[in-house]
């Protein structure tokens with residue numbers, strides 16, 4: 001080894017280290033978005049979102065604007081979770097969702113009464129989210145959707161109310177904790193086989209949206225919990241499709257843990 005090679009080697013070693021650290025930082029950031037949403041689920045869920053937006057726009061509900069903003073963000077989230085988020089029709093639907101979120105914020109709800117008709121002419125929105133706040137101002141109104149209907153949540157589909165208790169509580173949070181605490185019977189699993197995957201995909205998209213809201217302090221943990229929320233919800237859908245009661249319970253438990261983990265670290269802080 002001559003006398004130049006040691007400094008040279010050290011310089012190369014430092015260079016490699018810097019690249020490795022940067023790669024790791026980039027890797028840890030990951031991405032909020034994954035192409036997990038099957039076409040038929042996308043069609044059913046986005047149709048429901050359009051309906052929800054139009055109905056809220058027609059209603060005199062005092063929370064209509066906030067509900068529309070959340071629904072528009074979730075609708076945009078669906079368009080970011082399909083296999084082909086850059087397709088023209090998908091990008092126009094995302095653009096329409098963005099318009100709806102803006103209109104809701106300005107309290108111009110009348111514009112959204114015929115929301116569906118506005119979609120074809122909407123400007124295409126890119127498949128990269130630069131600032132999630134253009135779609136939704138904060139996570140809180142979206143989190144509220146998980147509460148029981150009586151507490152202002154969005155409730156669960158009638159086919160998911162497979163126990164009297166769930167009919168009363170009528171909320172996503174209550175359903176998840178019921179699924180997590182006891183293995184669902186085969187009969188009940190058959191009853192929820194259509195609606196549970198749809199609800200799970202919706203929760204997964206909300207996980208992706210949550211991911212985008214990582215605060216400066218504790219960003220990595222926040223992203224870890226929201227990725228866990230997204231991925232265990234995807235798994236809940238998959239296990240339901242497989243009619244695997246044990247798998248449904250495990251996925252629901254993992255999903256519930258992601259909520260609890262994040263809340264204990266970030267809620268009321």
Ligand code: HEC
Pocket residue numbers: 138139140141143144146147172173203210222223225226229255256258259260262263266267268
């Ligand atoms: C990555 C963090 C994170 C994850 C994951 C998360 N939450 Fe939250 N949640 C929050 C924070 C922070 C709040 C406090 C209000 C706010 O800032 O959104 C909250 C508030 C709530 C509220 C109270 C809403 C209100 O204002 O009364 C409910 C209900 C809720 N979350 C349900 C859930 C459920 C159910 C899940 C899992 C399926 C979940 N959350 C996953 C961070 C998270």
